[in-house]
Amino acid sequence: MDPSTNEDGVGLAFALLASAARMAERIDEGVVRRGFTGLRPTHGFAFAFLAPAGGTVTGLAAHLGVTKQAAAQLVDELEAKGYVRRGPHPHDARARLVELTEAGRACTRAAEAAAAEAAGAWSEAIGADRMGQLRRDLERMAEGGPIRPTW
Amino acid sequence: MDPSTNEDGVGLAFALLASAARMAERIDEGVVRRGFTGLRPTHGFAFAFLAPAGGTVTGLAAHLGVTKQAAAQLVDELEAKGYVRRGPHPHDARARLVELTEAGRACTRAAEAAAAEAAGAWSEAIGADRMGQLRRDLERMAEGGPIRPTW
DNA sequence: CCCTTTGGTCAAGTAGCTTGACCTAATGTC
């Protein structure tokens, strides 16, 4: 195998992982700065999943790539902090529908603003024109599988 | 704030985090396929740090963004599995120099090959010409801070 | 020479997951 090709792959992989780490840090920091403390990136992924129309604990578990017990525990925590509410499920008496409260939506907006801020700073560094391309390239790679990283 | 700009930022952030998660999974899977089991991505970052000329536990801790106790524990584990060796430090009697063994170097090569493989698959999807640009863009963003993600 | 800093270890605690057992409601299958 060609060593130089190897090195390119390694460089890309490291850059990708490290830049994702920076992004997560910046979003987290931005969310804290907007007044929402005690939340981890996993919560953000949960918010994003629940935002459109709510969802079940099991659905959330699949989306995050964790067990349903872990997802339930995460929902307990968010419920205790007032970000989500558990209600009856309209079509399934076993299930409970987890929905964002107004506080949850406010927090989601804060996370979006923080993400936009971080992306904006990046855009300044590499140029706005490349950001669209970058996003499309990354989206190609992101397809399939749960959102939450395994590390 | 312009909502569409917000959405762009969110899209980029999600694509970045999700694609990094895919990358980590693929590398991990490739390393396992090459016969090295029981290793997590954090170990890979440790290997990369130690590969050039070894290093101290404290240095590793700073590189990974964890406490030195956590780094020491990680080194214990790698030592028990035969991937690293602790020796005396040439210039500092307090410190111990942690170096890769031959098994450790073999594992590092496997991880590099796995990363190259994953990057190669990606390169096929988006085109080889864009990969270089992508890498440079990501590297700009990755600057500063420890390598290991916080999530 | 101290005095502070730095590399490392020991001990204990914790957060965020896991596996396993179980209950109840929905969904076939006949």
Add this chain to the structure above:
DNA sequence: GACATTAGGTCAAGCTACTTGACCAAAGGG
């Protein structure tokens, strides 16, 4: 419509990769 299987959720216990805190010994600066 009875029955078996599947699926959503909870309770309980355990584990692992971290953490904080206290401490020791060597290095290094004034």
